[in-house]
Amino acid sequence: MLLELKHVSQSYAARSVLRDLSFALKAGDIGCLLGPSGCGKTTALRAIAGFEPITGGEIMLNGERVSAPGFIVPAEKRRIGMVFQDYALFPHLNVAANVGFGLHGQSRIERNKRVEELLQTVGLEGSGQAYPHELSGGQQQRVALARALAPCPSLLLMDEPFSNLDVELRERLSLEVRDILKQQGATAIIVTHDQHEAFAMGDMIGVMHEGKIQQWDKAYNLYHLPENRFVADFVGKGILLPGKQLNANQVEIELGTLHSKTPGVYSADCNEGGNKKGCEVEVLLRPDDIIHDDASSLLAQVEHKAFRGADILYTLRLPSGNRVLSLVPSHHNHAIGEWIGIRLEVDHVVAFPLIKSAAP
Amino acid sequence: MQQLPTSTVKAPIVGAFTFKFRLPSGWVLAALLIAMLTLVPVVVVLSSLLTPEWEIWTHLIEYQLLQLLTNTFWLVLGVGLGVAILGVSLAWLTAVCEFPGRKQFSWALLLPLAIPAYVTAFVAIGLLDFIGPIQTLAREWWGPIEFPSIRSRGGVIAVMVLALYPYVYLIARNAFLTQGKHALEVAQSLGLSSTVGFFRVALPMARPWIVGGVMLALMETLADFGTVAVFNYDTFTTAIYKAWFSLFSLQAASQLASLLIVFVLVVLLAEQQTRTRMHYTQTGKHSIQARILLTGAQAWLATGFCLVVLALGFIIPIIQLLLWASEVVEQDLDVRYLDFFWHSLALAAFAALLSGAVALLLSYSARQHPGLLLRMTARIATIGYALPGAVLAVGIFIPVAWLDNRFVAVGWVQSPLLQGSLAVMLLAYLVRFLAVAHSPIESQMHRITCSVDEAARSLGVSGVSLITRVHLPILRGGLLTAAALVFVDVMKEMPITLMTRPFGWDTLAVRVFEMTSGGEWNRAALPAVALVLAGLVPVVMLTKYRSK
Numbered sequence: 014m015l016l017e018l019k020h021v022s023q024s025y026a027a028r029s030v031l032r033d034l035s036f037a038l039k040a041g042d043i044g045c046l047l048g049p050s051g052c053g054k055t056t057a058l059r060a061i062a063g064f065e066p067i068t069g070g071e072i073m074l075n076g077e078r079v080s081a082p083g084f085i086v087p088a089e090k091r092r093i094g095m096v097f098q099d100y101a102l103f104p105h106l107n108v109a110a111n112v113g114f115g116l117h118g119q120s121r122i123e124r125n126k127r128v129e130e131l132l133q134t135v136g137l138e139g140s141g142q143a144y145p146h147e148l149s150g151g152q153q154q155r156v157a158l159a160r161a162l163a164p165c166p167s168l169l170l171m172d173e174p175f176s177n178l179d180v181e182l183r184e185r186l187s188l189e190v191r192d193i194l195k196q197q198g199a200t201a202i203i204v205t206h207d208q209h210e211a212f213a214m215g216d217m218i219g220v221m222h223e224g225k226i227q228q229w230d231k232a233y234n235l236y237h238l239p240e241n242r243f244v245a246d247f248v249g250k251g252i253l254l255p256g257k258q259l260n261a262n263q264v265e266i267e268l269g270t271l272h273s274k275t276p277g278v279y280s281a282d283c284n285e286g287g288n289k290k291g292c293e294v295e296v297l298l299r300p301d302d303i304i305h306d307d308a309s310s311l312l313a314q315v316e317h318k319a320f321r322g323a324d325i326l327y328t329l330r331l332p333s334g335n336r337v338l339s340l341v342p343s344h345h346n347h348a349i350g351e352w353i354g355i356r357l358e359v360d361h362v363v364a365f366p367l368i369k370s371a372a373p
Numbered sequence: 374m375q376q377l378p379t380s381t382v383k384a385p386i387v388g389a390f391t392f393k394f395r396l397p398s399g400w401v402l403a404a405l406l407i408a409m410l411t412l413v414p415v416v417v418v419l420s421s422l423l424t425p426e427w428e429i430w431t432h433l434i435e436y437q438l439l440q441l442l443t444n445t446f447w448l449v450l451g452v453g454l455g456v457a458i459l460g461v462s463l464a465w466l467t468a469v470c471e472f473p474g475r476k477q478f479s480w481a482l483l484l485p486l487a488i489p490a491y492v493t494a495f496v497a498i499g500l501l502d503f504i505g506p507i508q509t510l511a512r513e514w515w516g517p518i519e520f521p522s523i524r525s526r527g528g529v530i531a532v533m534v535l536a537l538y539p540y541v542y543l544i545a546r547n548a549f550l551t552q553g554k555h556a557l558e559v560a561q562s563l564g565l566s567s568t569v570g571f572f573r574v575a576l577p578m579a580r581p582w583i584v585g586g587v588m589l590a591l592m593e594t595l596a597d598f599g600t601v602a603v604f605n606y607d608t609f610t611t612a613i614y615k616a617w618f619s620l621f622s623l624q625a626a627s628q629l630a631s632l633l634i635v636f637v638l639v640v641l642l643a644e645q646q647t648r649t650r651m652h653y654t655q656t657g658k659h660s661i662q663a664r665i666l667l668t669g670a671q672a673w674l675a676t677g678f679c680l681v682v683l684a685l686g687f688i689i690p691i692i693q694l695l696l697w698a699s700e701v702v703e704q705d706l707d708v709r710y711l712d713f714f715w716h717s718l719a720l721a722a723f724a725a726l727l728s729g730a731v732a733l734l735l736s737y738s739a740r741q742h743p744g745l746l747l748r749m750t751a752r753i754a755t756i757g758y759a760l761p762g763a764v765l766a767v768g769i770f771i772p773v774a775w776l777d778n779r780f781v782a783v784g785w786v787q788s789p790l791l792q793g794s795l796a797v798m799l800l801a802y803l804v805r806f807l808a809v810a811h812s813p814i815e816s817q818m819h820r821i822t823c824s825v826d827e828a829a830r831s832l833g834v835s836g837v838s839l840i841t842r843v844h845l846p847i848l849r850g851g852l853l854t855a856a857a858l859v860f861v862d863v864m865k866e867m868p869i870t871l872m873t874r875p876f877g878w879d880t881l882a883v884r885v886f887e888m889t890s891g892g893e894w895n896r897a898a899l900p901a902v903a904l905v906l907a908g909l910v911p912v913v914m915l916t917k918y919r920s921k
Binding site: 097101 | 830835843847
């Protein structure tokens with residue numbers, strides 16, 4: 014493993030920002046820390062970079078300990094590149110000098126060659142003489158990336174790298190940056206609050222909440238097999254519907270019985286003496302789990318609709334009063350108030366034990 | 374986040390005190406020390422208000438005070454109104470309207486800043502006095518006519534308005550440019566004509582800036598010594614100077630200074646108040662906008678108005694100065710001028726270096742320890758710009774003399790060491806002009822964000838090479854500006870130089886003062902030309918910066 018965080022914790026005064034944070038990243042992978050603002054993801058990144066000390070656990074880089082309580086290898090000694098949210102380009106240096114800033118102990122020719130090579134990589138060949146304030150936001154972003162990559166860091170950190178760009182550019186650039194990183198064979202961690210960005214870029218994604226990694230997994234699993242309610246709620250759209258666990262492979266909800274290929278125990282109390290009360294669960298239904306089918310006898314009433322071009326996201330009201338979401342190809346255009354047929358198509362059964370106090 | 378230095382006292386254990394005290398870091402200590410330098414003269418002068426010397430006061434009240442108060446009152450009122458009207462109207466014309474020559478006038482109208490007010494003053498008197506060329510010519514043509522005397526209250530006010538209006542002009546113009554034309558267009562869409570819109574929208578929106586500019590001009594007015602001295606118009610600064618040199622009464626000087634500083638602090642407070650309000654009003658981006666096109670008579674009136682102000686404030690004084698200087702250059706320009714130049718340049722250069730270094734220290738320490746303590750410290754350390762030079766000279770001389778007497782009493786030195794030394798003079802300049810050096814450095818310092826430091830560190834650059842490779846290059850422009858501004862201000866400075874200089878240490882400004890005291894305008898013109906040339910430097914920098 015190139016980078017390993019073991020039970021890292023960090024607190025300011027009485028407030029703990031990171032709690033028992035653990036994950037590992039192997040060389041060549043791109044990891045994403047995804048979470049709402051204030052979840053500690055930026056602090057985690059800065060701790061890895063060596064800008065923040067940690068108060069518990071340890072951080073290992075290339076098998077060496079770089080951070081532990083009371084011990085810190087300073088940032089400038091870690092060979093970790095960083096791309097800042099505001100890019101932090103040096104305003105007094107032109108693009109080429111910015112990119113070459115971290116190339117120490119090389120001859121001028123070598124340095125120029127490397128700078129030229131990187132500018133080409135990020136698509137800014139010929140802009141070496143420009144100054145940062147003469148560039149657009151997207152171009153500044155590329156310069157920042159080239160500057161961080163120039164000294165061939167063993168790890169690259171990016172803090173909300175696209176948050177200052179408009180949506181269209183953000184999507185294009187995130188794919189581009191992923192290609193560049195893969196082409197350079199770089200190992201990187203990207204901090205973001207945008208799940209689409211995380212999905213587009215990360216090989217592994219850690220969903221963070223309250224200073225903890227809630228789940229460290231691939232994007233597919235985060236969406237389809239969330240390990241807890243926070244991940245289920247934060248990643249993608251979905252609704253939790255009350256249900257009952259019948260046995261290890263079956264959960265019953267008002268729309269029918271769900272069959273899971275892999276046995277699971279969703280409620281810890283359920284096996285104890287077959288007490289049916291303990292088997293109450295909540296089942297996660299994603300919009301793609303509910304299929305619109307005119308032939309189906311199961312009916313639901315359209316309450317809201319959001320037209321999204323290729324498809325429409327319907328909010329449907331079940332006879333019981335509960336609501337579900339359904340993603341439907343947009344030529345099935347139904348009016349609000351209309352009753353339409355639906356059926357279940359659930360590949361992965363995700364259910365959580367019922368929290369009674371949580372019910373509003 | 375850095376923590377502020379704290380001191381904690383533990384509960385006393387029986388029979389003994391455990392005293393735990395954490396020393397503040399070197400940065401904080403340095404900043405506090407700098408603030409002390411400014412605070413000491415202020416406190417010294419103010420404290421003499423608390424310990425009034427009744428004998429002096431009875432004398433002052435009997436002979437001088439009423440005159441000083443009325444003179445100061447009319448001067449402040451007249452200059453305040455004058456700079457407001459002139460500054461705002463010129464700013465409005467060049468910022469929002471379009472007329473022939475607008476582009477050139479918009480920077481040329483700053484030129485009067487290059488001429489010290491006392492130079493404009495003696496040029497005005499030399500030109501317009503009874504024996505001056507204009508009256509003489511008029512008498513030759515039309516026989517004896519009565520002219521209103523230039524050596525009057527109206528004359529001083531007129532000269533000061535012409536010298537100080539650029540403060541208001543500069544600030545108000547920026548306000549009009551930044552408030553954007555949208556506000557006016559909204560007013561027009563609601564049925565207001567552009568004239569009514571000016572009074573109901575643009576002017577109220579720009580009020581904090583205008584008031585701020587007027588307050589700056591008033592601070593200069595209260596601090597002014599040279600102009601009122603030329604006019605023999607007695608105000609507090611000249612009274613302090615006379616008490617100091619003619620009566621040799623430090624007490625009387627400090628009592629007068631204490632009264633003046635109260636006025637100054639009132640103006641300063643008003644200025645600080647408006648500063649906080651500027652944040653709320655500043656909206657919209659600087660935009661090139663469609664200007665109000667003036668045509669026909671209106672356009673020519675606008676051009677004429679700007680031209681008259683420029684002529685009176687800059688062109689005529691410059692031509693007259695050059696004429697006078699060329700008359701006397703052969704007989705006057707001798708080896709003494711080497712001394713004047715050398716003294717002026719050396720003082721200005723030293724003061725510039727010192728102020729730049731201290732301002733850098735102040736700004737750096739505030740960066741190392743973000744927080745209220747050092748923000749307030751910087752605020753206090755830089756209020757010197759509001760202190761009149763005459764007051765500052767008194768406020769610094771008193772503690773220095775006290776120290777000197779101590780040293781002599783203890784037997785460390787035979788005779789007073791500090792009084793009348795260059796060190797004290799430089800110290801006074803430092804206090805007076807620290808703010809001038811601080812603001813350009815501070816504004817550059819904001820460009821070095823935390824992430825700039827961290828970016829450098831993540832690229833393996835830290836410590837000294839972080840400072841030499843990143844910080845200093847970014848700050849270089851600010852440091853140069855700071856040094857240039859202080860340099861020019863010290864060159865022009867009059868009261869501090871007169872009151873604290875070592876014996877015989879004459880500068881160009883001192884030479885101007887001595888020649889004007891004797892009414893020898895043409896001989897005063899020679900050193901004045903040099904001062905104006907130096908004064909052009911910051912004005913050119915200002916226009917260059919603004920055109921960016």
